Amino acid sequence: MKGLYFIAIVPPKEVAERIHQIRLEFAEKYHSEEALKPPVHLTLKEPFKMDVKDELILKRKLSFIATQHQHFKHILKDFDRFQKHTIYINAEKHPLLLGLKKGIKKTFRTNFYHVEQDQMPFNPHYTIAYRNIGEHIFEMAFADYESKNFYAEFECDEFILFKHNGKQWHNIEAFKLCGMPEITLFDQLVPEKEQKQLIKAS
Template sequence: MSLYLTAILPPPSLAEEIDEIRKEISERFKVYKALKPPVHITLFHPVSIQDELEKYLVKWLKPVTLLHDKFEISLQNYDSFNNQTVYIDVVKNEFLGALQKDIASVYNKNRIEKKEVKSNNRFKPHLTVAYRDLSPETFSNLWPEFKDRKFKRKFTADRFTLLKHDTQRWNILEEFRLNKPETYSLFP
């Protein structure tokens, strides 16, 4: 059994910039869990599956690339979940929501996830900068500094990534380039 995560990875320069924010938080507030995964936007949460199903998962995810073209993702400021997670917010985006919904349907249709993910109503795209080892006391010290801090960046999402955990870290298993074919009309 291995753990798999489906996500969008921002371009390397932006990922490095966000990783510096994660490192700043880690050093100043002594929280380290957010440093473990690569900087990413989760499209489908980590799932544990049999290693022999890996090639099928890749095969099942490939057709999703034909349903979506590249699109822009806007990041804006910081927010939090339940005083336990601090993240950079992703501005609501119909293209990202549609991609997430199609990926969730692959997991559902092929019964990769034990419980069906019925919709993406709960999908809240974000880039985590602190979580899990963030105590309520630490959160109350960290949040006043970040709640009004400005952060505004954009990038083009032209692929999604399947990552595999090797018990130590996440590694890229496969990248899926978004490549929706052009549609042609007989009547312009």
């Protein structure tokens, strides 16, 4: 039996509510409700099908990934588009976010090679609207949102595995990012106070 899954970052409640309100306003104004179906999220692994019996193995692999990656400040800023089909909020390409995406991609390529692999370049974002928007409406809508500002930031300390139950997506497990920062020989030998003085002097 196959299950349908995807992996994502979900913002804290207050940020998610702000984004969802924008999605609702867009859907009402431009009659485009497709983006309302999934929860507010940033996709780390596109929806994929796999045997339900492999779900436990997947969770173990994702748990290991979480131990290898650190939490990070996640910044969301303003609006952009993909061609003529998607309007979204930009997410900053933090090196730790890119590393997390790379780790997940490598794990699937190595351990779940039978699962469809991501082909598109990673462009982190939060979708506002997509798919069922006519070209004329899309251009008008983007002209509206292009001139608007949006800013939010939060400490991203987990990612989520979602599973579809046939009607909607459900959060089935969260994985805490608990990797430790790399400690260099400089960090080990030079006290923090002296490090700051050296950095300031340079």
